[in-house]
Amino acid sequence: MYQITEARFLAQDIKLFKIKEPKIAEKRKAGQFVIIRIEEHGERIPLTIADSDTSDGTVTIIVQGVGKTTKQLNMLEAGDEIMDIVGPLGMPSHIENFGTTVSIGGGVGTAIAYPTAVALKQAGNHVITINGARSKDLVILEEEMKEVSDEAYITTDDGTYGHHGFVTDMLQKLIDDGTKIDFVLAIGPIPMMKAVSDLTKPHGIKTIVSLNPIMIDGTGMCGGCRVAVGGKVKFACVDGPEFDAHDVDFKNLTDRNRMYQEYEKKSLELYEHECKLNKQIVKT
Amino acid sequence: MAEFLPPKERMAIPKQIMPEQDPLERRNNFNEVNYGFTKELAIKEAQRCLQCKTATCIDGCPVDIKIDDFITLIVEEDFLGAAKKIKEDNVLPAICGRVCPQEEQCEKTCVLGKKYEPVAIGRLERFVADIEMEAGVEPVPVTTPKKGKKVAIVGSGPAGLSCAGDLIYMGYDVTVFEALHELGGVLVYGIPEFRLPKEIVRKEIHNMEKIGVKFETDMVIGRSLTIDELMQEEGYGAVFIGVGAGLPWFMNIPGENLVGVYSANEFLTRVNLMKAYLFPEYDMPILDMKGKNVAVMGGGNTAMDAVRISKRLGAKHSYIVYRRSEIEMPARVEEVHHAKEEGVEFLMLTAPIEMVGDEKGRIKAMKCIKMELGEPDDSGRRRPIPIEGSEYILDIDVAVIAIGNGSNPLIHQTSPEIEVNKWGNIVVDADTMKTTRKGVFAGGDIVTGGATVILAMGAGRKAAKAIDDYLSNGKEWKY
Ligand SMILES: Cc1cc2nc3c(=O)[nH]c(=O)nc-3n(C[C@H](O)[C@H](O)[C@H](O)COP(=O)(O)OP(=O)(O)OC[C@H]3O[C@@H](n4cnc5c(N)ncnc54)[C@H](O)[C@@H]3O)c2cc1C
Ligand code: FES
Numbered sequence: 001m002y003q004i005t006e007a008r009f010l011a012q013d014i015k016l017f018k019i020k021e022p023k024i025a026e027k028r029k030a031g032q033f034v035i036i037r038i039e040e041h042g043e044r045i046p047l048t049i050a051d052s053d054t055s056d057g058t059v060t061i062i063v064q065g066v067g068k069t070t071k072q073l074n075m076l077e078a079g080d081e082i083m084d085i086v087g088p089l090g091m092p093s094h095i096e097n098f099g100t101t102v103s104i105g106g107g108v109g110t111a112i113a114y115p116t117a118v119a120l121k122q123a124g125n126h127v128i129t130i131n132g133a134r135s136k137d138l139v140i141l142e143e144e145m146k147e148v149s150d151e152a153y154i155t156t157d158d159g160t161y162g163h164h165g166f167v168t169d170m171l172q173k174l175i176d177d178g179t180k181i182d183f184v185l186a187i188g189p190i191p192m193m194k195a196v197s198d199l200t201k202p203h204g205i206k207t208i209v210s211l212n213p214i215m216i217d218g219t220g221m222c223g224g225c226r227v228a229v230g231g232k233v234k235f236a237c238v239d240g241p242e243f244d245a246h247d248v249d250f251k252n253l254t255d256r257n258r259m260y261q262e263y264e265k266k267s268l269e270l271y272e273h274e275c276k277l278n279k280q281i282v283k284t
Numbered sequence: 285m286a287e288f289l290p291p292k293e294r295m296a297i298p299k300q301i302m303p304e305q306d307p308l309e310r311r312n313n314f315n316e317v318n319y320g321f322t323k324e325l326a327i328k329e330a331q332r333c334l335q336c337k338t339a340t341c342i343d344g345c346p347v348d349i350k351i352d353d354f355i356t357l358i359v360e361e362d363f364l365g366a367a368k369k370i371k372e373d374n375v376l377p378a379i380c381g382r383v384c385p386q387e388e389q390c391e392k393t394c395v396l397g398k399k400y401e402p403v404a405i406g407r408l409e410r411f412v413a414d415i416e417m418e419a420g421v422e423p424v425p426v427t428t429p430k431k432g433k434k435v436a437i438v439g440s441g442p443a444g445l446s447c448a449g450d451l452i453y454m455g456y457d458v459t460v461f462e463a464l465h466e467l468g469g470v471l472v473y474g475i476p477e478f479r480l481p482k483e484i485v486r487k488e489i490h491n492m493e494k495i496g497v498k499f500e501t502d503m504v505i506g507r508s509l510t511i512d513e514l515m516q517e518e519g520y521g522a523v524f525i526g527v528g529a530g531l532p533w534f535m536n537i538p539g540e541n542l543v544g545v546y547s548a549n550e551f552l553t554r555v556n557l558m559k560a561y562l563f564p565e566y567d568m569p570i571l572d573m574k575g576k577n578v579a580v581m582g583g584g585n586t587a588m589d590a591v592r593i594s595k596r597l598g599a600k601h602s603y604i605v606y607r608r609s610e611i612e613m614p615a616r617v618e619e620v621h622h623a624k625e626e627g628v629e630f631l632m633l634t635a636p637i638e639m640v641g642d643e644k645g646r647i648k649a650m651k652c653i654k655m656e657l658g659e660p661d662d663s664g665r666r667r668p669i670p671i672e673g674s675e676y677i678l679d680i681d682v683a684v685i686a687i688g689n690g691s692n693p694l695i696h697q698t699s700p701e702i703e704v705n706k707w708g709n710i711v712v713d714a715d716t717m718k719t720t721r722k723g724v725f726a727g728g729d730i731v732t733g734g735a736t737v738i739l740a741m742g743a744g745r746k747a748a749k750a751i752d753d754y755l756s757n758g759k760e761w762k763y
Contacts, residue, residue: 086502221530222550255645263569
């Protein structure tokens, strides 16, 4: 069992957790992830490591409650325990001094873009960050991103904060303004990553995306996380999760990620029904 | 005590039939198929043994179990004594009695088998092991004084478990590191409940804990810790690598990434380890197979396990698609027989050449080609050759690829000095299981490629002996 030492919401449905596991805290590098399992009947889900603290041996993850497991996780508080955490898994991000880099985080993807932005900064890059969200109250890590950035931008789809529009509008603006961009890292929902990829390709800007296929073991054993990259089959858990965006088959990734949509819905409905019943029992 | 009969009478006893679940019933559940011998059946079967002067059956056993002795003890109705006798050479008899390919091993070299059916050695092994387990016999306590030296075992499959089991009795501090959240390797994530109940594996591992073996789950060596760190920072004097052959092969044909195409490892892990057959009680799902058509590519135990699972998940048609003919199939004879009884359809001399999808990227059919057998190849099996113009379409909803595993590269990535061959298998000295790195030994599927439980166990034992020798005598590392 592994203890949660801190838990707080960053925005609606987006929660930050610190979990005690000194070995991972010490080892992890930007871009790597952990796999967790909450309880005996739980599934194994991958979550990117947002940060870690070697002084208290904790690993930070940021979770958006969308399906049953993530919603169940977001019910947990400091002091609670989870059954399993394993990692750090995956290849660390490839970091070097590229020159000018743009780190783009969409929604909870910002949590994943953040540690790499830190590493890029440490490597001496001119770091630009674009932090995108649907709406003002969903913007996360604003302060943290600002701190590591030479230029920090925020975009909201509905214009309630920062620039009105998508992260790609901002990126387009930078390109149009003549910013010489050497490297882009985009992390977020698949359509966003694809849009960034389509935008940078004609400009020949090296672009990396962090993929989030369905995983089980995270060690290369099951092949469930396979993605088509440059016409070749790659296992995201050991070869990735970061890949050259211009080579990724996003359509296949989208299809494969939707494989269990109905099941996930059913699972969530049952869970929410159960939660409601439990609440009623507590009331009476 | 039952009587020892004169040879003529022994030969007159027919092979005893082990009771099993009715095929029509069992294909709807995940309960164990075989019930095992009753005492009466076991004694009768044991009485068939000719008690040959030189027991040739032992030649067929990879770990030299004293088969004649344990069978004698069964006739004498000393079942616990028989179990103890087996355990001198095989620490996991309840498992091996269920999954060993006996027809290729001890039962193949049984003299009785030349003229009649061989003695059902595997079933007798299982019988006494189960009796011992039910009786709750405690494991033999470790009496050897502690040596104060630590050994790390990487992987908790049969190779790692047997190595750990031997080392603990030699007085070492033994810790097993396992990547997954459950212990047992293929025994828990690969082989299904209806063939090997997980409770048995759990009990065996619990017994090992009782005698002092430490287990650490959620530890991926090569990521969480490297071999270097184990030896230089964590103080392990020797390491045994038994990580299995965990890297699924695909066929490299178009459409293999379609939704509904599984590797056998993923399919089996979802069902066996994550209990997807109990969804939504358990969170991990597997595609609904009720009334659907499922094709499993391959002819080994893995393929048989996957296809029989698909039947249990309600598939209308469950096909085995294999490019050679039935006699070349490497699966245990009993599994093939059981699969047929359960309604599995065998499409022999058939190879898929393309997976065809719908607009949502889901598999809907498979283009196949018929094969014929030509000259024998390197493996001694006749090589399958495609018959031109014989392509046809097979409508399917789920495909499972069970054509074997390569080796997982995680350890090699962080410890490149441990030499591997061109298939990624770790290279070892055959007598000592020493790798090219000082203090590191390896055995099981990571060395041989996908093989058997008993061979993996044999390798683990061999390595334990060599590790003891290395740590006691501090010998130079000669590889
Ligand atoms: C579906 C199926 C059915 C089979 N049926 C039979 C049968 O009926 N009879 C038979 O004799 N054989 C059978 N086999 C083969 C047999 O199971 C294997 O030969 C045997 O399990 C190999 O043992 P092992 O200890 O080498 O590896 P495994 O059993 O594969 O165990 C390796 C363990 O190491 C762990 N591991 C891997 N990498 C790491 C790492 N980096 N760090 C930490 N841990 C790691 C894995 O998670 C796993 O738990 C079957 C195999 C399969 C897949
Ligand atoms: S998650 Fe199983 S191989 Fe990547």
